[in-house]
Amino acid sequence: MYDLMQVKALIGDEFLDLVGDPATVPYGILNVLDRYIPSFESRIHFIDLDRSTMQAWQKPELEMSNEVLERSSMKLISTHPIFQYYQENHVFGPIRLSDLVDIEEFAKTAIYQKYYQEKGVSDQLSARLEGPYGNLIVIDLTRIDGLFTDEEVQTLAMVRKTIDHVVRQARFGIRHEATLTALSGRKWNGVVVDDVGMVRSTYMGKIEGAEVGKPLPSEVLGVFLDWVSNPKPRPLVCLGLEGAVRITEISNGENLLMYRPPSDAKHAFLRELGLTQRQADTAMALHRGGTNYQIARQLGISESTVKKHLERVYAILHVDNRAAAVGSISDLDTTRAP
Numbered sequence: 001m002y003d004l005m006q007v008k009a010l011i012g013d014e015f016l017d018l019v020g021d022p023a024t025v026p027y028g029i030l031n032v033l034d035r036y037i038p039s040f041e042s043r044i045h046f047i048d049l050d051r052s053t054m055q056a057w058q059k060p061e062l063e064m065s066n067e068v069l070e071r072s073s074m075k076l077i078s079t080h081p082i083f084q085y086y087q088e089n090h091v092f093g094p095i096r097l098s099d100l101v102d103i104e105e106f107a108k109t110a111i112y113q114k115y116y117q118e119k120g121v122s123d124q125l126s127a128r129l130e131g132p133y134g135n136l137i138v139i140d141l142t143r144i145d146g147l148f149t150d151e152e153v154q155t156l157a158m159v160r161k162t163i164d165h166v167v168r169q170a171r172f173g174i175r176h177e178a179t180l181t182a183l184s185g186r187k188w189n190g191v192v193v194d195d196v197g198m199v200r201s202t203y204m205g206k207i208e209g210a211e212v213g214k215p216l217p218s219e220v221l222g223v224f225l226d227w228v229s230n231p232k233p234r235p236l237v238c239l240g241l242e243g244a245v246r247i248t249e250i251s252n253g254e255n256l257l258m259y260r261p262p263s264d265a266k267h268a269f270l271r272e273l274g275l276t277q278r279q280a281d282t283a284m285a286l287h288r289g290g291t292n293y294q295i296a297r298q299l300g301i302s303e304s305t306v307k308k309h310l311e312r313v314y315a316i317l318h319v320d321n322r323a324a325a326v327g328s329i330s331d332l333d334t335t336r337a338p
Contacts, residue, residue: 029139029163030057037125037152039141044129047077047136076111082126086136094156097124098147116142123147127160139163190258195228197221200254207241207259220245220257228255237272244268266329273316282309286322287329 030042043058054077077083081100085091097106103122106112112121125148129137139156141148189207192200197216209217216224220240227236227247236247244265246258260268266287270280278299285295292310296303314320317328 033139033141033156033159036155037141037148039125040119040121040144041142043140045136045138045140047138076114079109080111081106082124082138082140083136086126086128086138092128092130092160094125094127094153094160096148096153097126120144125153125156127156127163129160129164189260190256191216193224193255193257195255197224197228207257209241210257216257217241223247224255224257237269239265239269244272246272270313270316270329275313275316279309279312282306283313283325283329286310286313287326289326 029044033039034042041058043056045054045056047054078087082095082097085095085100097103107117119142121142121144123143123146125141125143127139129139141156191207191210193216194200199210199212199214199216201212207217209219215221217240220238223236223238223240223245224247228249238245238247241259244260246260246268248256248258267280267284270283271277275283278301281299282295285298290298292303292306295306299306310322310325313325317325319325319328
């Protein structure tokens with residue numbers, strides 16, 4: 001047995017020591033939690049409900065998974081009792097799977113058989129973190145032998161706000177939205193700049209040429225200043241620094257620039273224009289010269305699906321044939337906003 005207030009203070013100090021590079025924060029949180037709430041497996045899930053994507057930092061593998069969920073997979077995940085609990089109730093406190101369902105009955109469900117049966121999970125303890133609208137961010141601890149105790153539930157409840165604080169404050173006090181974008185595994189590097197283009201801080205990898213206390217690189221500074229001078233600036237995607245740059249206002253006088261490297265730049269731009277992951281994949285395969293048959297083989301879809309994706313690509317790019325689409329993708333405007 002241990003004193004819960006003492007544990008809260010200790011965990012709080014350890015979490016606060018982790019503030020720094022956001023890439024280390026998820027693992028640090030899981031490492032600290034594991035000392036006080038032992039589990040077979042622990043994860044922090046970042047589910048983007050609008051884009052049907054899910055990322056997860058997990059132990060014991062200590063790796064990050066990042067996947068776009070098919071509609072059927074997202075539908076299956078939405079049947080999870082804990083997922084439903086947090087979706088239907090505006091609450092953040094911890095909940096046990098065993099509080100919501102009979103575990104023996106849950107073992108008969110499709111989601112248990114797909115995600116839990118092989119491991120023999122006997123209980124799950126989860127807590128929700130605060131995040132931007134359209135996101136569900138949950139810490140999940142699973143156990144394969146026995147149930148989580150009331151004391152362990154209380155421990156997680158007491159440190160949940162501390163975890164939120166660490167996530168929010170990670171890396172030079174970047175605002176919550178920016179930090180969560182960094183933690184969500186979307187493969188964007190980023191900087192926070194003031195309204196005259198001076199770099200205040202960076203996270204998740206450095207944009208070449210962007211240094212704290214200095215102006216943005218000239219490749220994007222002009223576009224940024226034009227954008228920020230708008231009385232009500234909206235998110236803008238442009239191509240600069242030989243990559244895709246997305247600019248968003250995160251508070252008065254504070255702006256977020258996210259950068260994706262050249263290999264993914266055009267794909268990222270197409271996604272921002274409104275294409276789905278698969279539609280953008282199809283567009284890039286077309287840009288590389290693929291026929292419908294070749295694209296279908298490459299992406300593992302039917303030719304009829306390729307044709308449907310291309311119809312959407314043509315509509316987004318405002319063209320009506322393959323050659324025009326290829327030309328449009330090649331000549332993406334460096335200042336075009338979606």
